[in-house]
Amino acid sequence: xxxxxxxxxxxxxxxxxxxELGCNYSYGGTVNLFWYVQYPGQHLxxxxxxxxxxxxxxxIKGFEAEFIKSKFSFNLRKPSVQWSDTAEYFCAVTSSGGxxxxxxxRGTSLIVHP
Amino acid sequence: DGGITQSPKYLFRKEGxxxxxxxxxxxxxxxxxxxxxxxxxxxxxxxxxxxxxxFQKGDIAEGYSVSREKKESFPLTVTSAxxxxxxxYLCASSVQGAWETQYFxxxxxxxxx
Numbered sequence: 001x002x003x004x005x006x007x008x009x010x011x012x013x014x015x016x017x018x019x020e021l022g023c024n025y026s027y028g029g030t031v032n033l034f035w036y037v038q039y040p041g042q043h044l045x046x047x048x049x050x051x052x053x054x055x056x057x058x059x060i061k062g063f064e065a066e067f068i069k070s071k072f073s074f075n076l077r078k079p080s081v082q083w084s085d086t087a088e089y090f091c092a093v094t095s096s097g098g099x100x101x102x103x104x105x106r107g108t109s110l111i112v113h114p
Numbered sequence: 115d116g117g118i119t120q121s122p123k124y125l126f127r128k129e130g131x132x133x134x135x136x137x138x139x140x141x142x143x144x145x146x147x148x149x150x151x152x153x154x155x156x157x158x159x160x161x162x163x164x165x166x167x168x169f170q171k172g173d174i175a176e177g178y179s180v181s182r183e184k185k186e187s188f189p190l191t192v193t194s195a196x197x198x199x200x201x202x203y204l205c206a207s208s209v210q211g212a213w214e215t216q217y218f219x220x221x222x223x224x225x226x227x
Contacts, residue, residue: 009154032214043118044157044204044218090156100213101147101172104157 002027002095006105013081014113021076021108023065023091030096033074035065036104038088047089050074061085083114117141118219120205125224127192127199135190135222137205143217144210146188150174151202151221160203163188164213192224200226 005024013019025031035047048059055067065076074091088109092102118139127133139146145164149157159172163182177196182188192199202223206216 004156006156034214036218043220044206046215049215094214101159101162102214102216104149106154106156 002093002099002103004091004093004103004105006091006108008108009106010109012111015083016080019078019081021089023074023076023105024072025074025093026072027093027095032094033067034092034102035059035076036090036092081112083112086110086112118205118207118217120219120222122222125222127224127226130194132191132193135203137188137219138186139207140186141207141217143207145208145213147206147216148180148190149204149206151204157204160190199224
């Protein structure tokens with residue numbers, strides 16, 4: 001069965017700091033990977049996704065994630081965070097041999113101080 | 115303006131009471147889902163439906179029931195058998211051919227009195 005681990009549960013940064021949120025999955029076959037974001041009081045929304053091709057994926061608001069197959073990882077990055085990036089971030093995975101329904105990680109709460 | 119609506123935003127349940135959470139979408143999506151979100155536990159799948167009049171149990175279906183009589187609607191009933199119903203409930207939908215990419219509603223927070 002597919003599963004996802006997000007090791008950082010709470011992250012606190014100052015504005016302009018660089019961000020990297022860890023995401024590891026456990027499934028040996030072909031996977032699709034996602035990052036979703038939940039801003040305070042807003043809907044959970046898709047930030048970016050990887051299906052195939054270039055392992056470096058760019059999403060909205062300057063976020064990017066890199067799929068490293070050998071490490072079973074899909075870490076989310078942003079070179080310079082803003083106060084408005086304060087949100088909860090969820091990594092998710094689907095797999096060709098598993099389920100098309102995403103399995104979500106536990107989430108990382110990011111607080112950015114102005 | 116297409117999207118998913120959930121009502122109510124907050125819902126209070128008394129002991130032994132069944133309550134129903136509404137989810138409506140006008141995206142013409144085929145599949146709909148219910149997730150439960152608890153602090154520090156991410157999203158867990160309760161039920162999903164790929165087509166009208168058909169639905170499947172997710173990972174934590176016990177104490178919940180659903181129906182899918184219309185494509186646009188997928189209500190969730192939290193029954194008295196659900197012993198720990200206090201949580202944030204999220205409804206989502208996706209389209210055939212792109213099942214994996216999900217669109218979420220604003221959520222309903224259920225509290226037990």
